[in-house]
Amino acid sequence: MRICGNSIIIMLLLACSLDVLAFEPWNVPGPEGGRKNPLKADKNVIENGRIFFMNTCKACHGEQGLGNGVIKAADMTTAKFQSQTDGELFYKITTGRGQMPSFKAMNSNDLWQVIIFIRTLAGGAKQVLKKNAMLNLIIDVNKPEKQVTGVVYFMDEAGQKQPLEKIKVGFYVQRMFGLLPVGSKYTNDKGYVRLDFPSGIIGDTIGNLNLVAKLEDAEYKSADALATVKWGLPNTGLKKAERTLWATNKLAPVWLILSFTLTLLVIFGVIIYVLLQVRKIHRLGKIV
């Protein structure tokens, strides 16, 4: 009981001290803050930065960098945050403080990329207006080759389809708990992207797979296209379950069931016999 009370107090103290730390100014040494970003912002850099951000930073800083992840973190959309130089951000990311870990071990190219991505978060994600684009899939099921073609385009003011070049399209297969990436490519000048689908992926009982294609671009809104294709291996069920020590009760090893049951039968057989002897004593007493 006493220990419980103490630990609550300790935790409260810890929580307080963390808050205090968060409000202290974080000074960056002059030369560090003056470092220049070696990369220029372009679609690829932003996209790579986005992927890095989603894998590494999102948990605490939130999907839109609002600092609303699982623990309280800096809001990246504020003017104050964005007023920091690239060099200052780089220093803070590599150094770390308190709950913010140090990313020194990471590839510095990745860090410069994520800094460029962070700049796109300025003013909140609401204000980042992405353009509309469409993604269609073309699959010829009669062909023996397992090939999927995607077309990416946008509608111009005249209502005409205009192909989009150098747009990344990711291809996935829907699995039980998420998407299995099978490849990604950039569209050509006609807006086409073609992927040779890998073989050997296990599908449902007749080999059907749910294919998901995603338009993944910093400039355009993401768009999904779905298709069901019979390109997988039929799932014939798990290998016939064997009798093992780690199986379910129904698949217990025979030797175990036998020895367990036999032992119990013998013991309880003897017990019943002895209880019958007690009954016999009772009967013998009546005669007398």
Add this chain to the structure above:
Amino acid sequence: MTNEVPFAMGEASEIQKDLIMPVMKVSFKEKLWTRLLMVIILVATFAYIKQLTTGLGVTAMRDYSAWGIYISHFVFLVAVSLIGALVTAILKLLKIKWATPLTRISEIISVAAVLFAAITIVVDMGRPDRLLYVFIHGRIQSPIIWDVTVVNTYLIISLILLYLPLIPDIALLRDTLTGKPNWQRKLYTLLAVNWKGTAEQKKVLNRAIGIMLVLVLPVAFSIHTVTSWLFAVNMRAGWNSTIFGPYFVSGAFVVGAAAVIVAMYVYRKTQKLQDYITDYHFDMMGKLLVLTMVIYFYFNINEFLVPGYKMERLEGSELLELFMGGHAPVFWITQIAGLILPILLLVFKPMRKPLPIMLISLVVIAGSWLKRVLIVIPAQFHPQFPIQNVPKNFHYYHPTFFELAITMGIVAGVLLVITVFSRLFPIILVVETEEERHCKIDNKATGR
């Protein structure tokens, strides 16, 4: 004094009077003792209701120490319960006569201990309302199911083994205790199963007892061996041992023998049984205790010296914690005061006199309880994966008030069962003692 008590014992022998007397009259001290036990059980019941409504969070058990003093206490009680088999079966099958007055004491200790061992497991369950699922959905491959089976089997066998030699005595009570309340006399009549003491009945009864004496041995060894397997089948450092079975069984005989010695002392004092539980019995039980402790000491050396020589990674860190770390004081107190010193002391005859040996036995029992805690708990803090990023209170285990209160309640329950039993039935086998004494006299008379 006898004529103050209304019972038809005109023709009863001296032995019968001596041994049945305690059942006749309940002393003030005994009443006080029963009340005290009931108060402890009441407190424990409230603690348990709190645990039941709030959940196991009221205990100190967390992710790493998922087993706390409940399981340690379960192992302890299973250990105590083994004594019935030792004193009753082994000594009786070896035809060691001096143990006769101690058989019923050890049997009732067995029954009470194994009954409350089963209750302790239910107490340790977060959802006791799902107890039935253990039997419905339990996997036969799991040692836990073997343990559930063997604990219940041993409870049944111990009850029968307690009951069978009691039949002639119950018949005696049925015939002599006429002044008792109706329910009690009906109970005696029912349990006495028309016992008239005819030669034929004696023959049947002796055969039944003989069969049970043989049957109880493998089951008794199984109960503690299977309990040790709950630990030993794990890959966990500190539990991953091949000698856990005999290590536990030998330890069980130590604590059981000590428990019987304490019970002998208490009954001898309270029921004035100096003529039946003599200094000779204490002397012999002392020798038996030394023997069991030496065997246990031998297993201790194997259990600690061999892995201690190798100091394998996890095993080593666990052993270092026991030898020199946070658990070292308790470990060395347990090993030295609870095992080595008692052996050395009990080698000397004056130490085997009733009072000193009773005090030594109390220390041995306390040491045995702590030893079970040291077996169960520290090993859980040396898992295969390091303990990281967990709340502070996952790093240690300090039992809470609720756990301690409930555990104390279980101890009180064991003692209450033993106390109530000795109020209803004579604690020493009346008829058998009588027959043995007559034999002696006959032997003397015939010069044999």
